Amino acid sequence: MAESLSRLLTDLGERSTYDAASQCSRCGYCEQACPTYVATGDESKSPRGRNQIVRLMLEGKLDDKASALEALSSCLTCGACTTACYAKVPVVDIVLEGRRMLRGKTHWLVKAVCRIMITSPRLFAVLLKTGFLLKRFGVSALGRPALRAAGLPVLAAMDAHTREAPFWNLDDLTKSRETPESPSYRYFGPCGPRYLFPRVGVATLSALDELLGKGAYLNNPCCGLLAHNYGDLSDARELARKNIEHAEKNGTERIIGDCSSCVAFLKSYPQLFLKPEDAEWRARAEAFSKRVRDVIEVYGECADKLPAGAAEGVETTYHDSCRAVNPQSLKTQPRRAAQQAAGGSFCEMAGADACCGGAGAFAFVHEELSEDLLKTKIGRAAAVQAGVVLTSATSCLIQLARGFRKYYPDAKVLHLSEFVDEALRKNNGT
Ligand code: SF4
Numbered sequence: 001m002a003e004s005l006s007r008l009l010t011d012l013g014e015r016s017t018y019d020a021a022s023q024c025s026r027c028g029y030c031e032q033a034c035p036t037y038v039a040t041g042d043e044s045k046s047p048r049g050r051n052q053i054v055r056l057m058l059e060g061k062l063d064d065k066a067s068a069l070e071a072l073s074s075c076l077t078c079g080a081c082t083t084a085c086y087a088k089v090p091v092v093d094i095v096l097e098g099r100r101m102l103r104g105k106t107h108w109l110v111k112a113v114c115r116i117m118i119t120s121p122r123l124f125a126v127l128l129k130t131g132f133l134l135k136r137f138g139v140s141a142l143g144r145p146a147l148r149a150a151g152l153p154v155l156a157a158m159d160a161h162t163r164e165a166p167f168w169n170l171d172d173l174t175k176s177r178e179t180p181e182s183p184s185y186r187y188f189g190p191c192g193p194r195y196l197f198p199r200v201g202v203a204t205l206s207a208l209d210e211l212l213g214k215g216a217y218l219n220n221p222c223c224g225l226l227a228h229n230y231g232d233l234s235d236a237r238e239l240a241r242k243n244i245e246h247a248e249k250n251g252t253e254r255i256i257g258d259c260s261s262c263v264a265f266l267k268s269y270p271q272l273f274l275k276p277e278d279a280e281w282r283a284r285a286e287a288f289s290k291r292v293r294d295v296i297e298v299y300g301e302c303a304d305k306l307p308a309g310a311a312e313g314v315e316t317t318y319h320d321s322c323r324a325v326n327p328q329s330l331k332t333q334p335r336r337a338a339q340q341a342a343g344g345s346f347c348e349m350a351g352a353d354a355c356c357g358g359a360g361a362f363a364f365v366h367e368e369l370s371e372d373l374l375k376t377k378i379g380r381a382a383a384v385q386a387g388v389v390l391t392s393a394t395s396c397l398i399q400l401a402r403g404f405r406k407y408y409p410d411a412k413v414l415h416l417s418e419f420v421d422e423a424l425r426k427n428n429g430t
């Protein structure tokens with residue numbers, strides 16, 4: 001059994017995982033907010049069903065391990081249930097605890113990737129570049145059957161879902177960037193904008209420089225979300241400690257990141273250090289997380305500085321990334337910025353805060369369920385005739401781009417940073 005946290009930070013204070021799961025009164029108020037329950041009608045795929053499974057597991061009364069694994073692994077970890085729940089039951093953390101308890105050893109590939117990220121980030125970048133090069137020449141597509149045969153269907157699905165294969169990553173593109181003596185912010189480069197969507201990282205730095213004054217690139221280690229959700233907690237803690245130490249050596253300014261999933265995880269670092277022997281690290285994690293901001297909340301604060309209607313043109317709407325709108329409650333902030341820049345072109349779509357089915361590895365593991373959610377989302381964007389859909393997390397960028405290619409090629413997905421940066425540039429005539 002993989003190590004679990006055992007204790008969680010909830011809205012009602014620190015609790016054992018068992019007490020947190022027992023907070024669920026089984027009222028069912030959250031059911032209609034849960035995309036997997038709405039799509040399947042299966043109680044075991046609802047928030048209260050999943051809470052109950054983990055509770056039974058902790059009581060030693062679980063008899064059907066396979067069904068429990070299916071119910072927990074099919075959770076999107078979107079957090080919509082907690083937003084809807086009057087008691088704020090932390091279902092995502094409870095589900096992740098359940099998965100850890102059911103899982104045996106971490107998959108060797110996840111373990112290997114996490115260790116490379118910890119011990120040799122440069123090697124990680126080189127391996128990614130090699131993979132992208134193979135993709136550019138079509139070799140990875142030819143290798144998909146072999147990946148499936150080798151028991152790595154997730155890698156084959158990742159390759160099939162993703163078009164991007166950039167030659168230059170964000171570190172390459174910002175090599176000549178100078179670090180100011182007194183930076184106005186520190187940029188945290190999540191792996192998505194850093195390696196897969198460097199255009200997003202470039203846009204974020206450009207927009208923040210314009211809005212806040214010149215900032216510095218932290219050149220940070222990976223946040224550890226992969227290890228936290230799919231690997232070992234020890235690796236997640238090691239990466240968290242590395243990030244905290246690195247940030248402590250680099251000023252006291254705000255740390256701003258541009259993938260909402262990673263930012264939400266950075267903000268949750270204190271939960272990794274709840275053991276009595278980790279008291280010092282808990283205090284440092286709390287100080288660190290207070291410095292962390294999602295770039296979309298910064299754009300919300302700076303909305304008045306954006307040129308009104310500068311990006312007006314095609315119909316533009318906003319898709320809430322789950323880890324922005326649920327754990328971080330960032331709903332109005334990105335809209336303030338998007339509306340200001342889009343002017344009369346901004347429109348709301350129905351169900352903007354419903355998960356698109358991306359959700360980390362979910363889209364590669366539960367392809368059918370993910371496709372159902374994606375079709376609904378694309379249909380809603382098409383219903384308002386959107387030409388541009390804005391969002392703030394790497395998973396959503398991958399998933400929505402795939403959905404638009406397949407079902408509604410009239411639209412494209414952009415990170416809010418790209419939209420804001422474009423508006424600023426248009427206004428400056430650059
Ligand atoms: S998670 Fe909250 S809203 Fe959902 S059934 Fe439990 S108590 Fe009710």
Ligand code: SF4
Nearest residue numbers: 034075076078079081
């Ligand atoms: S996190 Fe999302 S998918 Fe999982 S139980 Fe809650 S609402 Fe349902």
